[in-house]
Amino acid sequence: MKLIEKYSIGTGDRFGRQGAAQIAAFRKAREQGIVAAIVWNKSSREHMFIGSSPADQREAADRAICAARWNGPYHVDADHIGLATVERFAPFCDYFTLDVADFIGAKPDTEAVDEFMKLHGGLLSEQGAPARLDREAMQAAASRYLAAANQAGKIYRRIVELRGADDFITEVSMDETDRPQSPPELAVILAALADQGVPVQTIAPKFSGRFNKGVDYLGDLGLFMSEFEEDIRVVKWAPAALGLPSSLKLSIHSGSDKFSLYGGIGSIIRKHDAGIHLKTAGTTWLEEIVGLAESGGDGLVMAKAVYRAAFEQIDQVTAPYLTVVSIDRQHLPAPEEVERWEGGQFVAALRHDPSNPGFNPDMRQLVHVAFPVAAKMGSRYLDALAANEPSVSRNVTANLWKRHIAPLLLV
Ligand SMILES: [Zn+2]
Structure with missing residues (x-):
């Protein structure tokens, strides 16, 4: 398993031309003492619309890193992949976002739910559990999310098979769905992923409120922050309780331009000494x-x-x-x-x-x-x-640094 850094920012780069300008933003961050990994994420859909391939994405990333003589951490993310799309990405990526949202609510077999309840039924009523669920609610959550976790297991094992090794970072995403996942549901999902042997290091739940593309968050800020803090408690608890990687952290998708959230998120993660992954791809x-x-x-x-x-x-x-x-x-x-x-x-x-x-x-x-x-x-x-180029680069760098990385991570 490759370890993800504590802080990482998904930058994306639709046309593969802004690597240097994006690295410049991370250089500014480093000058302020902030170490964050660059993650160039691109989905199969984006590749299709643009006519690019995962090989192009890897090449653009390596070229930008080399030209900038950047020695900070970086990754290339196969964003929102599934069993049907993973193969093309496998050789060129070291970060895989397993999208299993379509499997939420799919019926798992009854034995799987029984098995899960036998193993984890009491987990969230234990002393020190980060979130509460009674047995009945837990069974409902397991019925809702077990098939999705099961699918994540299949995709994960397929990547290991394609690459011949577990030498990558695994993210699991469930954000592209209608109903948000509550913090106790997040705990159930993590337990199910652990059962599947998925070494998940970042997890992208769907949060309450609206995360529209390119504009600020719409929703109840107070509610978001209390849920977010509960989610953080869950991901801080999960490694020891469930045997997941200690680097486990939350991932925020459609995370660019959420100016009203960054300050609050930043203080919560620092309070709990937690990491974060923020996907900001389209803003560039x-x-x-x-x-x-x-x-x-x-x-x-x-x-x-x-x-x-x-x-x-x-x-x-x-x-x-x-x-x-x-x-x-x-x-x-x-x-x-x-x-x-x-x-x-x-x-x-x-x-x-x-x-x-x-x-x-x-x-x-x-x-x-x-x-x-x-x-x-x-x-x-x-x-x-x-x-x-000068005007484009200046705007790409300033946007990433001043409007995203600094508000989130600069103390
Ligand atoms: Zn997403």
């Missing part, structure tokens, strides 16, 4: 568009072309993300109007600065999911990135 692609617009000239023309295509293809680009965006179409500016904008106005609308009166969260969410339209432009888009 948005900074490419901000950087293009900010450089004016041809860069601004490209940013406007991306917006126009996104606007015209709104149904296609939002379709895969309906559960994680909420766009009010009435608030989207018409492309003809955007055509007349100066660079500053475009940047104000798109950059995530809620204090700016020009900020438009609906436009931001649309552009967040619209990277396939840039992928279709092919080299025209990539050439624009290269031609406007």
Whole structure:
């Protein structure tokens, strides 16, 4: 097993061009005494939309690390993989996010539930247990999550088989589902994963509230923080109680731009001496568009072309993300109007600065999911990135460091 660092940030890099700018953010963090691993995560879906492969992703990561002479920790994450998609990723990744959300609620065999109750039935009523569940509720949770844990076991063993060794980091994700998991349910899930022999080091539950792409958290902050702290107690308890890796920590998906959460999360993890993994992948692609617009000239023309295509293809680009965006179409500016904008106005609308009166969260969410339209432009888009590199890099680095890593990890 490869050990995950205490703090890690999923950075993603849709087009594989921002590695250096992202590393620069981790350099700034290190200058402040913060050690965090970079995790370049990309899902099968993202690869498909962009036309890239896990081999490209590995190459972009290694190239960026080499060029920057960066000696900090980094990983390449096969994000949201399942049995059908894992094979292509296996040789090129050292971090695997096993997505078993589709198996939540699938019926496990009755013997499996009985077996689980025999082993763990009293676990959460014991002295020192981090969360409480009576036997009946525990049986209900086991019935709901055992099939998902069982699937995680299958995927994990498949990766070991493909790689020939257990030399990677395992994350299990259950975030892409309708109903949040409570802290006691998280304990049940971890027990079931331990039974399956899955050495889970990061676990991504679905939290209460909405984690929309590219914008701030929507929900009851107080409730989120108390649940989050309960979840932290569960992951701190699980290694000794269940024999899971001591590096076990929570992973927050769709974690970029959740500005109202970072301060609270940061103090809770420090209070409990816990680690964290924060996935922020899509926010970097948005900074490419901000950087293009900010450089004016041809860069601004490209940013406007991306917006126009996104606007015209709104149904296609939002379709895969309906559960994680909420766009009010009435608030989207018409492309003809955007055509007349100066660079500053475009940047104000798109950059995530809620204090700016020009900020438009609906436009931001649309552009967040619209990277396939840039992928279709092919080299025209990539050439624009290269031609406007200073402005793009500056925005990518500042966003990752100032708006994400520092608020979360800088004391
Ligand atoms: Zn996710």
